[in-house]
Amino acid sequence: MSVKVIEVSGLTKKFGNFTAVDHITFDVEEGEIFGFLGANGAGKTTAMQMLCGISMPTAGAGTVAGYDIIKENELIKRNIGYMSQKFSLYEDLRVWENIRLFGGIYGLSDKVIATKTNALLEKLNFQKERNTLVKYLPLGWKQKLAFSVAIFHEPKIVFLDEPTGGVDPAMRRQFWEMIYEAADQGITVFVTTHYMDEAEYCNRVSIMVDGHIDALDTPAALRRQFSADSMDEVFRQLARKAKRGD
Amino acid sequence: MKTLKFLIEKEFKQMFRNPLIPKMIVMYPIMVLLLFPWAVSFEIKNIRIDVVDHSKSTYSRRLTDKIEASRYFILNDTPPDYRTAMLNMEHGETDMILEIPSSFDVDLVKNKASGVGMAVNSVNGTQGLLGSNYIMQIVNDLSSELRAELMHTLPPQSRASMIRMPQIDIVPQYKFNPSLDYKNFMIPGFMVLLLTLICGILPALNIVMEKENGTIQQINVTPVNRIHFILAKLIPFWVVGLVVMIISVSAAYLLYGLWPVGSVMAVLFSAIVFILSISGLGLIISNYSETMQQASFLVMFFILILILLGGMFTPVSSMPAWAQLIAVINPFNYLTDTFRMLYLNGSKLADVTGNLLALGVIAIVLNGWAVFSYKKRG
Amino acid sequence: MKQFIAFVKKEFHHIMRDNRTLLIILGMPVVEILLFGFAINMEVQDIRVAFYDPTPDDFTTGIAERIRQNSYFNYQGKMQSMEEMEESMRKGKLDLAVVFPQKFQESMVHSGKAAVQLLSNSSDPNRGSISVTYASAIIAGFQQEQADLIQIPFRIETENRMIYNPLMKSSYMFVPGIMGLVLMIICTIMTSVSIVREKERGTMEVLLASPLKQGTMIFAKTIPYMVISFIDFIIILLLSYFVLGVPVNGSLLLLFLVAILYITLTLSYGLTVSTLVDKQVNAVIFSATTAMIPVLMLSGMIFPIDNMPMVLQTLSAIVPARWFIEAVRKVMIQGLGITMIWKEMLILIGMILFLLGVTIAKTKKRLE
Numbered sequence: 006m007s008v009k010v011i012e013v014s015g016l017t018k019k020f021g022n023f024t025a026v027d028h029i030t031f032d033v034e035e036g037e038i039f040g041f042l043g044a045n046g047a048g049k050t051t052a053m054q055m056l057c058g059i060s061m062p063t064a065g066a067g068t069v070a071g072y073d074i075i076k077e078n079e080l081i082k083r084n085i086g087y088m089s090q091k092f093s094l095y096e097d098l099r100v101w102e103n104i105r106l107f108g109g110i111y112g113l114s115d116k117v118i119a120t121k122t123n124a125l126l127e128k129l130n131f132q133k134e135r136n137t138l139v140k141y142l143p144l145g146w147k148q149k150l151a152f153s154v155a156i157f158h159e160p161k162i163v164f165l166d167e168p169t170g171g172v173d174p175a176m177r178r179q180f181w182e183m184i185y186e187a188a189d190q191g192i193t194v195f196v197t198t199h200y201m202d203e204a205e206y207c208n209r210v211s212i213m214v215d216g217h218i219d220a221l222d223t224p225a226a227l228r229r230q231f232s233a234d235s236m237d238e239v240f241r242q243l244a245r246k247a248k249r250g251d
Numbered sequence: 252m253k254t255l256k257f258l259i260e261k262e263f264k265q266m267f268r269n270p271l272i273p274k275m276i277v278m279y280p281i282m283v284l285l286l287f288p289w290a291v292s293f294e295i296k297n298i299r300i301d302v303v304d305h306s307k308s309t310y311s312r313r314l315t316d317k318i319e320a321s322r323y324f325i326l327n328d329t330p331p332d333y334r335t336a337m338l339n340m341e342h343g344e345t346d347m348i349l350e351i352p353s354s355f356d357v358d359l360v361k362n363k364a365s366g367v368g369m370a371v372n373s374v375n376g377t378q379g380l381l382g383s384n385y386i387m388q389i390v391n392d393l394s395s396e397l398r399a400e401l402m403h404t405l406p407p408q409s410r411a412s413m414i415r416m417p418q419i420d421i422v423p424q425y426k427f428n429p430s431l432d433y434k435n436f437m438i439p440g441f442m443v444l445l446l447t448l449i450c451g452i453l454p455a456l457n458i459v460m461e462k463e464n465g466t467i468q469q470i471n472v473t474p475v476n477r478i479h480f481i482l483a484k485l486i487p488f489w490v491v492g493l494v495v496m497i498i499s500v501s502a503a504y505l506l507y508g509l510w511p512v513g514s515v516m517a518v519l520f521s522a523i524v525f526i527l528s529i530s531g532l533g534l535i536i537s538n539y540s541e542t543m544q545q546a547s548f549l550v551m552f553f554i555l556i557l558i559l560l561g562g563m564f565t566p567v568s569s570m571p572a573w574a575q576l577i578a579v580i581n582p583f584n585y586l587t588d589t590f591r592m593l594y595l596n597g598s599k600l601a602d603v604t605g606n607l608l609a610l611g612v613i614a615i616v617l618n619g620w621a622v623f624s625y626k627k628r629g
Numbered sequence: 630m631k632q633f634i635a636f637v638k639k640e641f642h643h644i645m646r647d648n649r650t651l652l653i654i655l656g657m658p659v660v661e662i663l664l665f666g667f668a669i670n671m672e673v674q675d676i677r678v679a680f681y682d683p684t685p686d687d688f689t690t691g692i693a694e695r696i697r698q699n700s701y702f703n704y705q706g707k708m709q710s711m712e713e714m715e716e717s718m719r720k721g722k723l724d725l726a727v728v729f730p731q732k733f734q735e736s737m738v739h740s741g742k743a744a745v746q747l748l749s750n751s752s753d754p755n756r757g758s759i760s761v762t763y764a765s766a767i768i769a770g771f772q773q774e775q776a777d778l779i780q781i782p783f784r785i786e787t788e789n790r791m792i793y794n795p796l797m798k799s800s801y802m803f804v805p806g807i808m809g810l811v812l813m814i815i816c817t818i819m820t821s822v823s824i825v826r827e828k829e830r831g832t833m834e835v836l837l838a839s840p841l842k843q844g845t846m847i848f849a850k851t852i853p854y855m856v857i858s859f860i861d862f863i864i865i866l867l868l869s870y871f872v873l874g875v876p877v878n879g880s881l882l883l884l885f886l887v888a889i890l891y892i893t894l895t896l897s898y899g900l901t902v903s904t905l906v907d908k909q910v911n912a913v914i915f916s917a918t919t920a921m922i923p924v925l926m927l928s929g930m931i932f933p934i935d936n937m938p939m940v941l942q943t944l945s946a947i948v949p950a951r952w953f954i955e956a957v958r959k960v961m962i963q964g965l966g967i968t969m970i971w972k973e974m975l976i977l978i979g980m981i982l983f984l985l986g987v988t989i990a991k992t993k994k995r996l997e
Contacts (some may be wrong), residue, residue, distance in 0.1 A: 059471045060629050078628060082474040093469035097268045098261065109257030110473045138268075164472075271911045279918060286944070287926045292936040340792065341963060363782040370790045377672060381759070383789050384766050390785045391769060397783040419737075419772045420744040423761045425751035426718060433754050444922070452917055456910050463909075541649070544822050547913040548653045551814050552661070555921075559665055564931050566756060568675040574668035588721070595752040596719050 007034040010162055010193050011056065013074075016065035018051050025051040027216035028065065033195060035161075038188050040204050041197040042236075043213030044244060049197040050090070052213070053164055056195070058082055070161045083111070086155035086163035086192075090170065092147050094154065096140035100131060103139060104154055111158035125153055145176040149183060156187050163187065165196040169203065181206050204236040212243055219243050254475055258483030266487055272453070280445050280495050284502045287441060288434040298382045299327040300347040301336040308356035314367075314393055318349070323385045337370075346372045347382050359397070427595045438509055439590030440563035442499045443525070443583055447554055450492040450526050454533030455550035457484055458625075459540045471627045481622050485530050492526035493519070512597035518590060521603065524610040525586040531617030538624040557583040585610050636849030644853050651857075654819070658811045658861045659868065665807050666873040673759040678725040679705040681714060686734040688771075692745070695767050696727065702763075714748070724750045725760045737775075804869050805957035806930025809950035811865070812858060813895045813920045819854050820899025821912040828907055844989070851896050858892045878964030887960065887970070890977040891953040895920075897984040898949070904991035924950040952976045 011033035018026040026048045033039045043049045054060035056069050058078030067074045070084040094103045101122055108118040126132045129149060139147060148168060156163050165184075169177040181203065188194050196207070204210045204224050211221040220227055220243060224236055231239045266272055302315045319326040327345040330336045336348040348370040352358075358365035369386055373379030395418070425431055461467040470480065496519060503509040511518050533550060540546035559565075560574060561583030567575055578584045585606040592598035644651060678696060682689050697704045705723060708714045717723040728746035730736070736743040747764055751757025776784060824847065866884070869875040877884065899916065906912050925931065927941060928950035934942055945951050956973040959965045967974075 054629075057472050058628060059468065079474060082472060085472070087469065087472040089465060089468050089472075091465035091468075093466050095261065095265065095466055096464070097265050102261070102264060106257055106261050107473070110254050110475055112253070269908065269910065271906070271908075271914055275914060275918070283922060286941065287922065290926045290937050290941050290945075291932050297935055341965065359783055359785070364784040364786070366786040366788060368788045368790070370792050372792055377759070380672075381762065383787070384762050387766065387769070387787050390787055391773075394783040394785050401782060418742040419768055420742060421761075421765050421768060422744050422746045423765075424746065424748045425754070425757050425761075426748055428751040428754050428757065431751060431754035431758055436753050436755075448917065448921075452914065453910075456913055460910060542647070543826065543909040543913065544647075544819070545650050545653060547818050547822060547917075548650065548657060548815070551818065551917060551921075552653065552657045555661060555810075555814070556664060558925075560668055564925075565669050566673070566753065569670040569672055570668045571670075574664075577668075591752050592721055596721060596750075598719060598721070602720055 007036070009033065010035045010071075011039075011067070011069050011195065013056070013067035014065060016052065016055060016067055017063045018048075018055060018060060019063040024216050026055070029213070029216075029218045031211055031218060031221055033162075033193060035193055036188060036191055037208045038184060038194045038196070038206065040207030040210035041195060041213070042201065042204055042210050042240065043197070043199065044240075045199055047213040048216040049213055050166055053166055053195070053197055056081075057085060057087055057164055084161045086158065086160040088151045088155040088163070088165045088168055090167045092151040094139045094147065094151050097138060099136050099138055100126070100142070100150060101135050103150070104157060107154050108157050111160075113158060121157065125157070129153065145172045145179075148172065148176075148180055152180070152183055152187075156192055159190075160192065162193040162195060165194065167197055167199065169198065169200065177203070201235070201237040201240045210236070212240060214243050214246065219246075252479075255479045255483055258475070258479060259486055262483055262487045266491075276449065276491055276495055277498060279449070280498045281502050283441055283445060284438065284499060285506060288438050288507070291433045291437045296323055297325050298323055298347060298378060298385070299345040300324045300349060300382075300386075301328045301330055301339055301345045302326065303330055303333050303336050303348060303350045305353040306351050306355035310359055310393075310397070311351045311355045313396075314351065314390070317389050317393060318386075321385065321389060323382075333370075340370070340372055346378065347386070349386060427597075434507060435509060435595060436591065437563070438503050438507060439594050440587050442496065442503070442522075442590060443561070443586045444558060444563065445495055445499055446492055446522060446526060446586075447529055447557060447583060449495055450488050451529045451533050451554050451557075452547075452550055453491070454484065454488050454530045455536040455540075455546050456533075456543060458534060458537035459543055459546040462541065463543060477625050477627055478622055481534060481618075481625055484534060485527075485618070485621075488530045488533075489523070489526050492530070493523060496522040496526075509594065511594045513593035513599055517600045517603065518593050520600075521586060521589045521593070521607055521610070524607055524614060525582055528582045528610055528614035528617050531614060531621050534621040535617060535624060538621065557581055560584070562587050579609075580613065582610055582613050585613075633845055633849055636846055637852050640850050641853045644857070654815060654857055655861065655864065657815065658865050661811055662804070662807055662865050662868050663872065666804060666869065666875075669803050673756050673763075674701055675703050676701055676724045676756075676760045676763070677703045677705050677722065678727060678760075678764070679708050679714060679717070679723055681708045681711065681726060681728045683729070684731045684733070686732075688734040688737060689729045692729075692768055692771050693727070695771060696764060699763070699767060718748070718750050721750075724756065725764060727764065802958075803930065804873060804875050805954045805961065806928065806950075808862070808865050808869075808957065809891070809928060809930065809953045810921070810924050812862065812892060813898075813924055813950055814916070815861065816854065816858050816892060816895035817899040817902060817916040817920045818913060819857075820851055820896050821902040821906075821916050822909050823850060823854075824900065824903035825906060825909050825912040828903070829909060844992075847900060851900070854896055855892055858896070859888065862888045862892065875961065877961050879960035880966065883967055883970075884957070884960050887953065887956045887974065887977075890974060890981070891949065894949050894953075894977055894981050894984070897981050897988065900988045901984045901991075904988050904995070923948050927951065928954055930954055947980075949977065949980055 009032045013032065014030045015028045016026060017024065017028050029052060041049050041053065051060065055062050056067065056074060058074060058081045062075060069081045072080040074081060095106070098106065104122045104125065105118050108121065126135055134142065134146070139150070142150065152165070152168060169180050184194055184196070207224065209221070209223050210227070211218045220239070222230065227239050228234070228236065231242050233239045233242065300318060302318060304311050304315060315326070315329065318324050328339055330339065333348065333350055336345070339345045340348060350368040352366070355365050367390065369383055371379040371382050428435055458467070461470070500515065500518065532553065536546055536549045536553070540549060560570070560577055561581050562578065563583070567578045567584060570578070589603045589606045592603055680693050682693065696702050708726065714723065714726045718726065726748040728748060730744060733743050745768060747761050749757040749760045773784070870877055902912055902915050906915055927945040927948045929945065930950070934945050934951070937945065952973040956970045959970050
């Protein structure tokens with residue numbers, strides 16, 4: 006029986022009269038790569054923010070890494086990694102300085118940080134850019150770096166919010182290879198995206214439309230269910246009903 | 252606690268990577284203290300005056316001469332009538348008008364008394380008051396001179412009664428600032444001004460900047476304790492403030508020979524307490540702002556109020572009661588007062604404890620509020 | 630042209646949506662003009678005075694009484710010793726000490742003279758010397774009365790009339806200064822931050838097809854700010870007139886013209902600043918430091934320019950607020966016409982042209 010690292014029931018977020026996330030219920034198993042799909046504006050980022058403990062749910066409940074998302078949100082944070090849409094590295098800090106900062110924040114010692122930093126830069130082939138200020142890195146490298154920083158402290162779960170925006174498909178594929186590596190190491194990956202082809206890379210996906218989850222299964226099962234050739238097709242069928250989004 | 256170390260490291264690095272900030276911290280205090288203290292003075296000199304002399308007699312001419320010779324006045328013109336003089340005033344060419352009646356001489360000799368009329372442009376109220384006072388002084392001087400001369404013409408036996416004319420000599424002593432140098436009074440104020448600007452504005456913009464570029468979310472997702480986060484933001488500014496203070500104190504000494512008569516340690520200590528409070532204010536503003544524009548307007552708004560109502564340019568005692576209440580919660584006011592007492596009055600640390608306590612309370616309230624108003628979860 | 634209007638509309642929308650900033654920009658001058666108009670008083674008041682009178686008599690009591698009754702003074706009581714007085718002053722609790730010698734009246738009656746010592750706390754030299762002047766005037770008045778009593782010859786009375794400012798309120802001098810200061814700060818920060826923001830975000834580069842396009846866009850950006858600033862000016866003016874009682878003796882139209890010139894000038898300065906920095910933070914720092922202290926110190930709003938050393942008087946000439954304040958004082962309070970302020974207006978126009986020139990030159994350079 007696999008462990009559920011994320012369990013959510015009836016999760017809701019309202020902003021005034023606007024319901025961004027409408028009573029969603031799902032769970033994620035340990036080691037899964039879970040794709041949280043939907044159009045822009047469907048509510049994915051809002052949902053993710055609640056799971057990460059930086060947004061207070063209006064209603065509903067859930068646990069992440071075994072901790073209650075309403076009462077124990079600070080404990081959740083110790084066990085997760087996060088990479089936001091804006092990649093959120095400090096542009097005016099160097100590559101190694103960003104790594105060091107977040108490593109330190111998650112409680113790694115100076116020595117461990119130094120060792121791991123070297124290993125990481127080696128693996129990514131980034132040694133030459135060790136001292137480069139992040140603002141001078143090309144977009145694809147920033148993404149890879151941000152992801153690496155997010156899992157630097159080897160969290161149980163890593164949340165990725167639209168991590169591959171703005172780069173060419175080749176870059177995106179490289180990025181997903183990194184995701185696979187992380188999953189192989191036992192890190193659960195929760196990733197939102199609006200690129201439907203990336204859905205194929207996931208173990209299971211859910212598709213959000215107008216704040217609720219309209220589909221949740223493996224990509225293969227969904228294609229069968231909707232008699233579609235691609236996830237794109239699945240999505241388009243669902244999106245026709247949508248009021249919000251692209 | 253260790254997180255604090257990493258966060259502070261980051262803040263310092265970022266601060267020094269901004270090309271403008273290090274320069275500002277060092278150059279601005281020096282420039283300000285070099286230039287602006289020379290601009291301050293309220294001494295009313297060079298009041299322009301028109302004398303309308305209808306009498307054109309010996310006595311009236313003497314009065315005019317005395318006015319011309321006075322260092323307070325510049326004799327602008329001697330127009331033939333009041334109307335012309337008023338035109339001069341309207342055109343901004345003169346500040347005061349003295350009108351001497353045609354019967355001036357005659358009245359003085361016959362009736363022993365006469366009068367002159369003054370019209371003063373009181374757009375500058377103090378200039379108006381002082382101007383009239385100066386004229387009155389000059390007029391009194393003339394009276395005394397005339398009496399002395401009269402006395403000499405009298406036969407000795409009549410002199411006795413004149414000798415007993417009342418004359419009160421006024422001996423002024425200007426304590427703490429015998430040279431009446433306004434700079435000495437203002438320089439401590441400039442120091443407070445520098446601290447307010449640098450330690451008030453920078454923190455206010457800091458958190459908003461992280462909000463605008465999204466890094467704040469990255470921080471909120473980590474287990475970082477908000478107290479540590481806020482402390483890490485504040486501490487660099489405390490250090491910066493101290494550096495600015497040291498530079499200011501040195502500059503004041505090197506440029507003006509001004510050194511606290513009281514203890515310089517007391518000066519630095521008071522500055523630190525102040526910096527704690529003003530940076531707290533900056534952070535609070537930062538917490539409540541979503542954009543840089545909002546934050547900058549808000550911080551400028553508050554800083555202007557703190558400065559203008561803080562007793563640097565106009566005395567708190569001259570303000571209406573409700574404004575003096577504001578002074579009670581104005582850290583600028585407390586530090587300016589403290590600095591002046593330490594620098595000029597030779598006050599000891601004990602004398603300024605009241606101020607320091609007030610500053611301490613303000614600092615605790617503001618910093619507490621800053622921590623409290625920072626929400627990791629929206 | 631159509632694109633220009635589209636730009637302007639977009640900019641207006643953008644500003645209108647940001648309620649909070651709008652509230653601050655419009656509310657800031659209101660609060661500040663009211664606060665400063667009512668609170669700032671340049672007059673020396675509340676002079677805490679104490680007397681040291683070892684042998685009280687009719688004269689010393691008479692003088693003390695007159696000083697006590699004067700509204701500028703705040704009677705603190707009689708001091709028992711000089712040490713007490715010194716300590717009080719050192720602690721900042723006393724402003725003026727009037728020290729009478731022994732047997733004051735006796736000296737006056739027998740030899741016709743006596744001396745009074747006035748010790749004034751002069752850390753604030755202005756306050757110190759004015760306290761002495763006021764007290765001296767009162768003592769001189771007493772002396773005059775004694776002279777009158779015995780019909781001393783050559784008594785000259787002075788009759789005093791205050792013009793323009795019968796109530797001698799400091800606001801008359803101060804309000805134009807506050808106008809200049811607040812407008813300068815708001816406008817400079819508004820434009821510089823808004824433009825640098827686009828620079829930082831990178832959205833600027835996208836539109837940077839040609840210098841003309843960029844010029845149009847920047848101009849379009851400033852139009853809404855010009856409107857808002859002018860509204861600010863009107864608000865300040867209304868408050869000054871109706872609430873603070875500052876007169877508008879001259880032509881309202883002329884006043885508006887001066888205001889428009891000044892606003893254009895400050896907005897242009899914001900533009901110039903935006904070409905000199907590339908981070909929003911720096912735009913604010915630059916604006917705040919150059920818009921605030923020089924205006925406070927050198928514009929003549931607080932300290933008279935005539936008293937300054939030549940170097941500073943020259944510097945004052947390049948502080949835009951100085952010319953604005955002079956023009957406003959002349960028009961608003963003295964009611965003068967355009968013939969008297971042509972110099973100020975010309976200088977303002979000159980500054981606008983200079984700043985725009987610098988902005989254009991720097992922008993061109995960047996594009997190359």
